[in-house]
Amino acid sequence: VLKQGYNSMAQKYSNRSYTRVQPQASYKVAILGASGGIGQPLALLVKMSPLVSELNLYDIANVKGVAADLSHCNTPSKVSDFTGESELAACLRDVDVVVIPAGVPRKPGMTRDDLFNINANIVKTLVGAVADNCPDAFIHIISNPVNSTVPIAAEVLKQKGVYDPKKLFGVTTLDVVRANTFVAQKKNLKLIDVDVPVVGGHAGITILPLLSKAKPSITLTDEEVQELTVRIQNAGTEVVEAKAGAGSATLSMAYAAARFVESSLRALDGDTDVYECSFIQSELAELPFFASRIKLGKDGVEAVISSELQGLTEYEQKALEELKTELKASIEKGVAFVQKQA
Ligand code: NAD
Ligand code: LMR
Numbered sequence: 587v588l589k590q591g592y593n594s595m596a597q598k599y600s601n602r603s604y605t606r607v608q609p610q611a612s613y614k615v616a617i618l619g620a621s622g623g624i625g626q627p628l629a630l631l632v633k634m635s636p637l638v639s640e641l642n643l644y645d646i647a648n649v650k651g652v653a654a655d656l657s658h659c660n661t662p663s664k665v666s667d668f669t670g671e672s673e674l675a676a677c678l679r680d681v682d683v684v685v686i687p688a689g690v691p692r693k694p695g696m697t698r699d700d701l702f703n704i705n706a707n708i709v710k711t712l713v714g715a716v717a718d719n720c721p722d723a724f725i726h727i728i729s730n731p732v733n734s735t736v737p738i739a740a741e742v743l744k745q746k747g748v749y750d751p752k753k754l755f756g757v758t759t760l761d762v763v764r765a766n767t768f769v770a771q772k773k774n775l776k777l778i779d780v781d782v783p784v785v786g787g788h789a790g791i792t793i794l795p796l797l798s799k800a801k802p803s804i805t806l807t808d809e810e811v812q813e814l815t816v817r818i819q820n821a822g823t824e825v826v827e828a829k830a831g832a833g834s835a836t837l838s839m840a841y842a843a844a845r846f847v848e849s850s851l852r853a854l855d856g857d858t859d860v861y862e863c864s865f866i867q868s869e870l871a872e873l874p875f876f877a878s879r880i881k882l883g884k885d886g887v888e889a890v891i892s893s894e895l896q897g898l899t900e901y902e903q904k905a906l907e908e909l910k911t912e913l914k915a916s917i918e919k920g921v922a923f924v925q926k927q928a
Pocket of ligand 1: 760
């Protein structure tokens with residue numbers, strides 16, 4: 587189900603298909619913010635993974651019922667619930683992958699940066715606990731503003747002396763999922779075939795789909811490039827406005843996050859052919875953090891695929907230069923937030 591469903595970039599980017607039939611269920615995954623709009627469907631999708639043996643669900647409230655409900659699904663993983671800070675350490679012990687969708691979502695009229703004041707503290711506290719209890723885990727940050735919360739996480743891990751930049755990921759998979767969907771619709775392509783890299787960051791103009799690098803190769807007019815780029819950049823806002831005050835993307839986000847979890851687990855499990863886009867510490871674009879396609883391995887980021895930033899169109903090159911000011915400021919805001927409290 588997962589293999590067919592995720593339209594994984596890992597499969598698209600490689601020449602061989604994913605042939606695992608009955609993998610060993612052996613990895614432990616924790617979701618922090620598990621009873622939220624993203625947390626619940628994400629927990630369901632991760633519960634379906636044959637690679638997961640234990641699924642730990644943490645939230646400040648309402649997680650008992652979610653775990654009880656999910657535990658009745660007859661898939662291999664054991665589901666456990668953890669509520670409140672006193673149970674956070676137990677939730678994180680020996681975990682391989684930690685996913686963090688904890689925090690408040692946007693309402694119409696807000697930017698992701700408007701969430702900073704609340705979510706920065708939440709991410710700081712949770713990542714501190716990750717550092718203390720499972721410092722070797724892959725850490726997937728979903729909480730917005732991702733452009734700042736990932737640098738916050740890095741600073742916390744540095745202060746605790748356990749920062750491994752290869753294992754800290756800002757989840758930008760939803761941007762790729764959206765780009766693939768919108769391009770397939772526009773060009774009448776089979777969805778499973780489409781793979782568009784998205785680089786930069788995860789807010790407004792910092793989201794830069796590289797349509798010229800789409801697979802299969804597509805021909806677009808300048809107007810189509812502009813229209814698709816803006817739609818992909820504003821897709822989060824499209825959902826926020828449609829939900830009219832009831833939150834932001836949850837279902838598509840859970841789908842995208844589950845794909846990124848599955849890719850991480852496959853990499854941990856020894857698959858040597860796993861590629862995703864993610865916002866990571868990077869030297870690719872004269873910024874401390876930058877989203878691009880990466881190769882995942884057992885130890886996290888194994889390689890940054892720099893070739894996709896070469897030979898950009900004039901439109902993409904200009905957009906890349908233009909996004910740097912905003913992205914740099916968001917990164918610096920996250921770093922300063924942790925450093926000034928030290
Ligand atoms: P939500 O309000 O439905 O759920 C958030 C959950 O976090 C709630 O269950 C809440 O109890 C929990 N929480 C709050 N403080 C916590 C803490 N200290 N420890 C543990 N849990 C805590 O929100 P949502 O729709 O699930 O969105 C969550 C976050 O994900 C938001 O910041 C949103 O902007 C972000 N998001 C990111 C992307 C992306 O592409 N990276 C996409 C969609 C949403
Ligand atoms: C998204 O892209 O859907 C998320 O970042 C949520 C939001 O606030 O738009």
